[in-house]
Amino acid sequence: MRDHRPILILDSGVGGLTVLREVRFKLPFERLVYVVDDAGFPYGAWGEEPLTARLIGLVGALIEAHDPKAILIACNTAFTLAGEALRDAFPARVFVGTVPAIKPAARRTRSGLISVLATPGTVRRAYTRDLIDTHARECHVRLVGSDRLAAMSEDHLRGEDVGDAALLAEIQDCFLEDGARRTDIVVLACTHYPFLVNRFREVSPWPVDWIDPAEAIARQLARVVAEVADARDREAPDTAIFTSGTCNAASRQLMAGFGLLV
Known part of the structure; x- marks a missing residue:
């Protein structure tokens, strides 16, 4: 039985699209949900405790909404800070992180x-x-x-x-x-x-x-996610979510260029 749950890819902005591009190559049959935490951008300006709390709260809400099979934190700042805290908070979930190469x-x-x-x-x-x-x-x-x-x-x-x-x-x-x-x-x-x-x-x-590091990140994700053997249901498109709840025309066009429906 195929697992239709999506893979979540989270970044503060559009940088994670470099990783999404490689994930598509490695796992072409998986459904992807790209999360732009534009309400929190840029992560580098946050203090450690507030950013960790934000990430735990955001990931918890995303898990409840999407029940993902894996969560890829496509941000060095976020994962080097909160990767361990996220795994502790959600021990039943699979996390793949981004760290300096x-x-x-x-x-x-x-x-x-x-x-x-x-x-x-x-x-x-x-x-x-x-x-x-x-x-x-x-x-x-x-x-x-x-x-x-x-x-x-x-x-x-x-x-x-x-x-x-x-x-x-x-x-x-x-x-x-x-x-x-x-x-x-x-x-x-x-x-x-x-x-x-x-x-x-x-x-x-x-x-x-x-x-x-995008290719190495995608390779690690492929190790922990079992790829299905046949094409997935094309009625379930890859999507993008903006945490601010707004997406201007330029951002919408950019997401479309990466095959993401906003």
């Missing part, structure tokens, strides 16, 4: 100089520093927090102009020179940032490898 970066670097580009919330987390201690002790890892890039990504996706100088100001601290060595890998530790990666390449002082 420090382990693969440490394996791939040649110079030993890695930067992690994230929100200030992710930079502050003990979780992030534990990843560095566990997987990248032999590397020099620079944590770079940006207050503005998530919003700039949203503007870029909606067709608004994001200037080169403004972008460079947000990413320039990622580029470190130490003698003959240079930063060669930048971890994109916010799901919003891959939407700007081509612009990053244009303004960067030298080429680096930009690590987008």
